Each structure stands twice: as C-alpha cells, then as structure tokens.
Amino acid sequence: MTIYDISEKAGVSIATVSRVLNGSSSVSEKTRQKVLAVMEKYDYTPNAFARGLGLNTMNTIGILCPDSSDLYLAKAVYYIEQKLRDNHYDSLLCCTGYALENKQKCLNLLLSKKVDGIILVGSDFVNETFEENNYIREAAKDVPIMILNAVLDCPNVYGIVSDDYRSVYEATSALLSSGVKDILYFYNANTYSGKQKLSGYQAALKEYGLPVVPSLIQFYDGPHEDISAMIQALQDASKNGTAFHGVITSDDTLALAALKYAVQNNLKVPEDFSVIGYNNSFITVCCNPELTSIDNKPETLCGELIHMLMEVLSGNSVPSKTVFSGEIIKRGTTRF
Amino acid sequence: MTIYDISEKAGVSIATVSRVLNGSSSVSEKTRQKVLAVMEKYDYTPNAFARGLGLNTMNTIGILCPDSSDLYLAKAVYYIEQKLRDNHYDSLLCCTGYALENKQKCLNLLLSKKVDGIILVGSDFVNETFEENNYIREAAKDVPIMILNAVLDCPNVYGIVSDDYRSVYEATSALLSSGVKDILYFYNANTYSGKQKLSGYQAALKEYGLPVVPSLIQFYDGPHEDISAMIQALQDASKNGTAFHGVITSDDTLALAALKYAVQNNLKVPEDFSVIGYNNSFITVCCNPELTSIDNKPETLCGELIHMLMEVLSGNSVPSKTVFSGEIIKRGTTRF
DNA sequence: TTGTATGCGTTATCAA
DNA sequence: TTGATAACGCATACAA
Numbered sequence A, B: 001m002t003i004y005d006i007s008e009k010a011g012v013s014i015a016t017v018s019r020v021l022n023g024s025s026s027v028s029e030k031t032r033q034k035v036l037a038v039m040e041k042y043d044y045t046p047n048a049f050a051r052g053l054g055l056n057t058m059n060t061i062g063i064l065c066p067d068s069s070d071l072y073l074a075k076a077v078y079y080i081e082q083k084l085r086d087n088h089y090d091s092l093l094c095c096t097g098y099a100l101e102n103k104q105k106c107l108n109l110l111l112s113k114k115v116d117g118i119i120l121v122g123s124d125f126v127n128e129t130f131e132e133n134n135y136i137r138e139a140a141k142d143v144p145i146m147i148l149n150a151v152l153d154c155p156n157v158y159g160i161v162s163d164d165y166r167s168v169y170e171a172t173s174a175l176l177s178s179g180v181k182d183i184l185y186f187y188n189a190n191t192y193s194g195k196q197k198l199s200g201y202q203a204a205l206k207e208y209g210l211p212v213v214p215s216l217i218q219f220y221d222g223p224h225e226d227i228s229a230m231i232q233a234l235q236d237a238s239k240n241g242t243a244f245h246g247v248i249t250s251d252d253t254l255a256l257a258a259l260k261y262a263v264q265n266n267l268k269v270p271e272d273f274s275v276i277g278y279n280n281s282f283i284t285v286c287c288n289p290e291l292t293s294i295d296n297k298p299e300t301l302c303g304e305l306i307h308m309l310m311e312v313l314s315g316n317s318v319p320s321k322t323v324f325s326g327e328i329i330k331r332g333t334t335r336f
Numbered sequence C: 001t002t003g004t005a006t007g008c009g010t011t012a013t014c015a016a
Numbered sequence D: 001t002t003g004a005t006a007a008c009g010c011a012t013a014c015a016a
Helices: A003-010 A014-021 A029-041 A048-055 A071-086 A100-112 A131-140 A164-177 A192-207 A227-239 A252-264 A298-313 B003-010 B014-021 B029-042 B048-055 B071-086 B100-112 B131-140 B164-177 B192-207 B227-239 B252-264 B298-313
Strands: A060-065 A090-095 A117-121 A145-148 A157-162 A183-187 A217-219 A246-249 A274-278 A292-295 A321-324 A327-329 B060-065 B090-095 B117-121 B145-148 B157-162 B183-187 B217-219 B246-249 B274-278 B292-295 B321-324 B327-329
Touching: A003 A014, A003 A029, A014 A029, A048 B048, A060 A071, A060 A100, A071 A090, A071 A117, A071 A298, A071 B071, A071 B090, A090 A100, A090 B071, A100 A117, A100 A131, A117 A298, A131 A145, A131 A157, A145 A298, A157 A164, A157 A192, A157 A298, A164 A183, A164 A192, A164 A246, A164 A274, A164 A292, A164 A327, A183 A192, A183 A227, A183 A252, A217 A227, A227 A252, A246 A252, A252 A274, A298 A321, B003 B014, B003 B029, B014 B029, B060 B071, B060 B100, B071 B090, B071 B117, B071 B298, B090 B100, B100 B117, B100 B131, B117 B298, B131 B145, B131 B157, B145 B298, B157 B164, B157 B192, B157 B298, B164 B183, B164 B192, B164 B246, B164 B274, B164 B292, B164 B327, B183 B192, B183 B227, B183 B252, B217 B227, B227 B252, B246 B252, B252 B274, B298 B321
Parallel strands: A060 A090, A060 A117, A117 A145, A145 A157, A157 A321, A183 A217, A183 A246, A246 A274, A274 A292, B060 B090, B060 B117, B117 B145, B145 B157, B157 B321, B183 B217, B183 B246, B246 B274, B274 B292
Antiparallel strands: A090 B090, A292 A327, B292 B327
16 A cells, blocks of 8 residues: 555545645645545555655664663663653664674664664763764764763763762762761773762762772772672772771672672671662662662653753754762661 | 765766675676775765665564563563674664553554564563454564564464473472472463463472462562562461462562562571572572572573574574473572 | 666655 | 645666
C-alpha cells in the first residue's frame, strides 16, 4: 500500500492523501473522511524511509553509552528512551565500551544514520585532552549533542550535570562532623565528573584545616564489577600503613567493596567505620547495613536533558551548562 | 554532498560512483581510485534515507524490553546491541513497561519504522491467553521475531530459552538433598518462564515423595524493586503458620529479600536457612553471605539469538525453539 | 567497464 | 480546496 494506491482508491490525488496524512487544514471534511476510510480499510502506513528522504529526518536520536548494563547508566538510558518517545523520537542505542576509538566509531555510525541529535550518557565521553574531544566537536557541527554528567565548552554541545563537587564536599563535611577524621577517598575515573568529586573531597578537608594526604586518595583502575579486586585495593592501602576509618567513593560499587572490606576486618559499621557511596543505586539497599549514598537525581537530569534537546531541535537556545544539586541519602553506613 | 556531486567531480556517472560505493568488482582500478579520492576529499557519506528507500531496509532491528534498567534485562540488551552491531545492524530500543497495551503500541511503532526484525527481551511479552499474543502473531507476518526466554508457537517467531524447568528442578533437588525439606517457592511472574520454574519446583518435590503445599508457594505481586514489600510478604507467610527453612526464588531480588528476611529473624544462613536465587546477577555478590543463584547464561542465549536472527534474515531456516541449560552457582546461602 | 534512465514513496511548490 | 509535478539521493536493469 502506497500513497498512490490510496489516492486511486479514494479518487483523489496523492497530494490530497498527503494532506490528510499530515493533518493539513486545507482539505474539505468530506474528502478527508473519504480518504481516511480508505486508509483504514487497507491498513495503510506511510513509508518511513520515503518520508525520511523527503523531510531529511526520521525523528531519531542516537544514544551513546559505554555500558548499558551498568546500574546507573542503564537507569539513565531507560529514562532517556521513555522521554524521547514521549516526544515522538526514537532511540538508536550504541553501547561503545570505554575505549576512545570505539566511541568515535559509534558516534560516526550514528551520524551516518542521520540521527537528529546525539546523547552521550555518562561523563566517560569527555576526555582529558583537547584533541581527544575533537570527535565530539566534529559531530556537533552536524547535530546537537547533549552530555549527561559532563560538560564540554563547544558550540552545539550541552552538558547537564549534578553538582558532584558540592555533593562530595558535603558528604565529606558531614563525615568529618560526625567525628571521622581519616577519610579515604576511593574512586575509579578521572572523568570530568570524577575530578569534580575529588575536588569536593579535598576542599572539605581544607575547610576543616586537615591536610590532604596523598595515600588517602586511592584510585582503583581494575574491572568495573570486580568487588574482590576493589577490596584488595583497600587491603593494600591499609597494609601500606594508611589508616582510615571512613571511605567516600565515587560509585556505589566501590562503596560496597569498602563495606565488605570493613566486614572482613571486623570493623563495626558505622561505629568504627563509615562509608558513603555515590549514585544511590539499587545496590545501596542490597547489603547490610545499607549504604548511605549520594543521590544525583538521574531522572531529573534526564528529564531536563530531553527537554533541552527538544528546545534545541526547535531552534530555541538553551544554556550550555545546567547544574542540579545532589542529595545525601542517609542509611546505615554513617553515624549521622 | 550527493552521489551526483561526486560523480561530477570525478568525471564519471553516478552509476560508477554507486558501484565503487558498494564494492562492485566491475569497475577498473583506475576509476575506483579516482572516485575514492574524490569521496575522501569531500568526506562523502551516502544518504542513509535514500538508500533505505531504494533497498527497503536500513539494517535496523527493534528491541523491545519492559524495563532496560532491570539488572538482567539490561545485560541482555547490552549483549544484543553489541552483537547486532557486529553484524552491521543498528538497534532501535523501546522500553515498553509491563502493560500489554503499551507493548502493542511500541511494537507497532517499531514496525512503522520498518525495522528488519524485532527482539522481545524477556518472557514478559508472551501472555497467558491466545488473544493476548495476537499482537506478536500479527507482527510476525511482517518481520521475524526473536524472543529471549519465552516461546510462542507461530510462524516466523523464534524462542531462545534457558531450561528454567530443569534449573529449578535441580536447585530444589539439591536443597532437598542438603536436608532442607520445607522449601518455600517465592516468585513474581506467571510468564512462560515463570511457569516453567514453578513446575520444576513442584516436580522435584514429587520426585522426593514430598507433598506440594500451596502455602509454600508464594506469589509476590508488588513493585519490582521494593525489597521491604518482599520481606513483608515472607513475614506474612510465616505469621500465617507456614514454616520454611529454605527459599527458592524466580529472581535474585526476591532471593535478596529472603536473605534479609532471615537476617531480620536471626536465622543463621546457611545453617538454619537456605536461599537460592535466579539469574546470577550482580546483586548475588552484593550481600553477605553471597547468594547461591542459577546462571541462565544470558550472553550465550543472546549470542545464539542474534546468530539465528541473522540466519533468518539471510533466508535460512532455524529451529523455532532453542533450549540451553542453566547452571547452579554455589555461594554462601546454601550448605551444598 | 561505463553510462542512461527509471523506480523507490513521500513532501512541497505552484497552478488551477 | 484540489491536482500535477518536481525534488529528495540512491540502486539497478539495461544499453552501449
């Protein structure tokens, strides 16, 4: 069934069928009904490819995500897809992994599919050096690019972030106030978001007149889901003479590892050992005691991200950087 | 840049450009190089919509998933997307939720976008009554449909499942052998997969000459992530006089709830109380003790699913039902 | 080996 | 309010 078939059976021109299809007002009610009846009868659906060719869009947004099975990223992808569909856009998903080369390849793939915009889910897409972000700048010349949890100063690129600096600053302050002075910061990414968090930790220590001890800043660079390796990293730090009675992490999985480390070493949580995670993901309620964690409001961020994307696609201008506040969710691994 | 521009600048016809583009052998090396050079120079990429219109395909597969933030489903989507891309197909993702009406709407949406095939992720898409599955049968008339974890007897529909019946049968048998006789089966879905699991539980009891006690079969129909509600359901069962020293669940989250129930009631795990979950997801290692669980090999299933889809799209015939075996992963919540 | 001409199914412009 | 027709950018059958 094509528009020609319908026009013939309805005894009108294809132009009229097209008008009915697109809700044009300049078609008589009588003709409209006639055409609609024929469409209904033959269960006609317009050919999306032809429409795409003519309009130069198929209402599709590309979603780039390093790992859609990651608890936090999966939630974000979920929100994003739903909200896009609410706005009559479809989602072309690409799970890129964490290697830069593959991210570039996937981004170009999406571009070649002529998506109307691209969403980078997670701060992993923004790299440290200027050159390593050129692939984003290039793409931004073609379509608007929205980044969740990172910012990149470039035209047509928009960042929606949670105030990671402040969240960790407040978490650290709260832990210090509760009497834990030797806090280890345990993190796994030097992304934009990662740096913000670390700065928050350092600023809070300074605010309290405490020194920033390098050995209390532990970078974990093992596999993303290998809890044993994370625990081992903490054991190593401890063996090397670093004493700590609290851990703040950049991620709930790391926090879970810190909790398991405490259990292994017979440290009472939260009496003798405190832990604060990040993301407020499902795993915070899987363990015992449950993890205090920072909620960075992924649904809020995603909602705003889509809202802004729609504005950009409508030709309206929106801020290149939007910041939301996080919130500490208190559970069983802290005394406050 | 269109094919016309390239042909003009290269001094050849558009047919020749098209041939170079599609790697046709019948073009002289000299001409090929000339055309490739021009393409390179102007950074030409063929228009995907025009190509789609001509070929009537854009190499896209629709992925339907009730909730892509569910730990198990998210992993499946991740594997599927990657393997599809390996085969030069793109993934159009739709998170449908659990309501039938919305599943239908999303499926039709994908169809209208002219995807080449559809993958239903999870057994939730296959309903109990014949009529409620008509939306799948209708869609199968247009494109092949692959279902992960469920089967539907219908042409052009292919199911790839784990042997849930046998897995739960063996889990139950193992628990019985370890001395736990009053095992509660705790589940949350009456899907195809859900029924298989329940049957496995019942069969094992019969095999051991034990009665199938209705009160030991508990259906949980609350929210998917509400652990408190799950624990409460077990408390209620216990209060109503049902005694049980072991729980087998259809899902790791339910198993986690069972473990928390045991902790709340000061039951020693696994000495006095055993738990076996299902899916072998990340949460099995989040708690203490860690959960014994059934690994239903999602990566294997997804790999085979994509392989079969590619065969179908190539015109080859494949079995309408493919079954893989699961495996019990022993951890800390069982004595065996 | 190369080129010409046509079809793919829409939307949109311009006349009527 | 309607219709004829061009454009969108490619693949391909057929001719040369």
